[in-house]
Amino acid sequence: MTTKLSERSDPILRVSDLQTNFATRAGIVTAVDGVSLDVYSGESLGVVGESGSGKSVTFASVMGLIKHPGKITRGSIDFLGQNILNFSEKQYQQMRGKDIAMTMQDALTALNPAFTVGDQILEVILVHDDDLSGSRRQKKQQAYQKALDMMNLVGIPSAESRMDDYPHQFSGGMRQRIMIAIALACKPRLLIADEPTTALDVTIQAQVLELIARIRKDLGMSVVLITHDLGVVSEYCDHVVVMYAGQIVESGPTAEVIKTPAHPYTRGLLSSIPSLDDLDRIIEPIPGQVPELINLPEGCRFYSRCSFATDACQKTIDMVSVAEERQVRCILKAGEY
C-alpha cells in the first residue's frame, strides 16, 4: 500500500510553491499560497480541508482552469517532467482528458444538458484517442464501442439504451459515474476527483469510491481525492495533505497523520468529528471560524483558533519535517503539546 519515499520513482505531478490570486473589488485574494505537493505513480493522495481552504483552486490551477480574474502568480507545476504552467491553451487541451482528468463535485452542472451522455463520452474519445483507425465512420464506430465499454465499466445498468439519455434522466450517483466514465475514457495517468461523493448518500458513495479504487488498480492510475471526509481519506488514500486558509498545514502517510496528528488544526478536525466506533467520545469543536482570505493574519493562520498559540506563532511559519515523509507548518512539533 504505502510505499516509502526512497522506493518511489519521480512523482508524476509535482506542484512547487504554487500561488493563485483572485482580483476582487475588495482587493487581491490569495486563494492558494505556497502549496507544494507530489503525486506518485499509482498512488492516491487525499486533500482535506474546509470550504475556502484552497483545495479545489489548487487543482483547478493544475488543470489550467484558472481564468480571469484569477491568476497563478508564483510557483511551478510539473507533470510527467514538463512544466505545464508554460503550456499554451492548445497544449492544455491536448493534456486535459488524456493525461490528467478531473471530475467535478456537482455532476449536474458539469455535464452538458443539451447532449446525450453517450455523445459526451464519445467526444473525449474522438478528440484524444490515438488508437482509433480507418475512415471517419469507422473511427466513430470504434469510439462508440469504447464509450459503451466505459458505461459498462462504471456500472451503468442497460448501458446501451442509456447512451442516448440526457444527464437529467440520471440519478445523482449515476451522473457522478458518467463523469467518471468521461474522465477515464482515455485512461489518464492521473485522476483528480473533486468531492466525488459529497452530494451522494453513503450507500452510493461506497459504490463510487469502490469504482475509483478498482479502476485505479486496474489501470495503475494515480488519484487525487479532494474531500472533507477524513473517513474517506483513511480508507482510500495512501497519503494526505491537510489545507487551511490557502496553505498546506500538514502532510504525510494517512494512517500516521490520523493516528498522531502533528498540527493543532488536524488535531482539532479529528476531535470535532463524531465516531461510530466510539459513541462515548465527546466531540470538541474548534472555536471561532476560518479567517477571511482577504484579511489574513501575519503569522500562523490558525493562530486565533489555536489553544496552543504563543507569541512566537505571529511570525511567518514554514513547513518543517517532523518525521520521514511527514511535514507540518507549526512551531510546536508533534508531542510538544
Added chain:
Amino acid sequence: MNAPEKIAVTSVDANNLPEKGDVAMTDETSAPVILTVKNLVKHYDSRKGLWGRLTGKPGNLVSAVNGANLIIRQGETVGLIGESGCGKSTLGRTLLRLHEPTSGEINFNGIDIVGLSDLEMKDMRQHMQIMFQDPYASLNPRKTIEEIIGLPLKLRGELTNQEIRQHVEDIAKDVGLKVEHLNRYPHQFSGGQRQRIGIARALIMKPKFVVCDEPVSALDVSIQAQVTQLLLKLKQQYRLTYLFVSHDISVIGYISDSVAVMYLGEIVEYGPTRKILHHPQHPYTKALLSAVPRMSHKSAPADRVQLKGDLPSPLNLPSGCKFHPRCPVATERCTAEAPVTVIIQDNHQVACHLASSE
C-alpha cells in the same frame, strides 16, 4: 400499504413498550410519551396542469411516507436516518402539519393534532418547531436578525416590543450570538452563525418538541461540531425533545438516544442508538452502517455490504418488502409478502422477515 403491517403496528402501543434498559444515554426511560405517530401516510398527487384536472384522470401517487410509526418520549432525541428521497424530511414536516397528512394519527401530548383546525393548530405550533437545513434559504434577507428571531412572538401579540426585544436578546446570547448582531442582516453572517439564528427563531416560543431537519449538514466540519454541541446544550437548558433528521450517521449516533431507519417511506428499524448501531437487524441498516467510511479503517473493508443500484422511485414501489430488489439476503417470500414490524428485544423493532426475536 398492506393490511398485515397496519394491524401489527397498531399493536406497538406506547404503554406496552418495555423499559429502555441500560442503553439510554440520559434517563428518560420513565419519561412520558410526548409524540405518538400511528400509521402516518403522506401521498403526493403528481398529476399536474389543467388537462389533468379537467379530465379527472387519476394521477400518479408519490408515496413519500407510507405508514410510519414512531413513539417519542419527553427529553429524548430520536435520530431519523435514510437515503435522500426516503421520506425523512417529509415525515418531519408532516409531524408539524407543515404538510397535511393523507391519513394516520399524530398524537402530541395527548391531542390528535391531525383533527385540529388551523386556528387550534396555530396555538399548538408554539410547542412544536422546526429548524431547517439551508441557513441561506431559510432566513428572510430583508429582515434584521432581531425581526427574524422575534417574529413568532410578535405574531402572538401578547408582548410589548420592549419585552420582545428582551426575549430576543436572551435567546441570542443562549445560541452564541452577540447583542450587536441583532440589527444586522442575514447576508452579514457565515453559515454557522446563520444556523444559530435559525435555532434562536425555533426556540423563542419555548417549544417542547423540535424537528431538526439536517441542521448541520450544510456546514463545514469544524462548524458542524460547534452547532452540534450547541444543540445538545440547548436541549438540556430548554428541556427539549428532538427529532433529528440527517443522512450523516456519525452525527446521528452522537446526538441521538434512539434511531429510526427509514426506507421508501417506512420505518424499517427503530430502537435505542447502541442497539441499532452495534447490533443492527435489518439488512438495510446493516448496509447503511457498513457503507460509512471510518477513520479506524486503514483501507476499505473487504466485507463491506454493497447495495446494488439506487433507491427505487417512490412513484413505482416494489412489491412485498420494498427493500427486496436491493437486499443481499432477500428470499422469495420477500418479493411477495411485506414484512410485519416486530419487537425483537426491549424497544428494538424491525420490519424484516429474516429478523427473528432473540
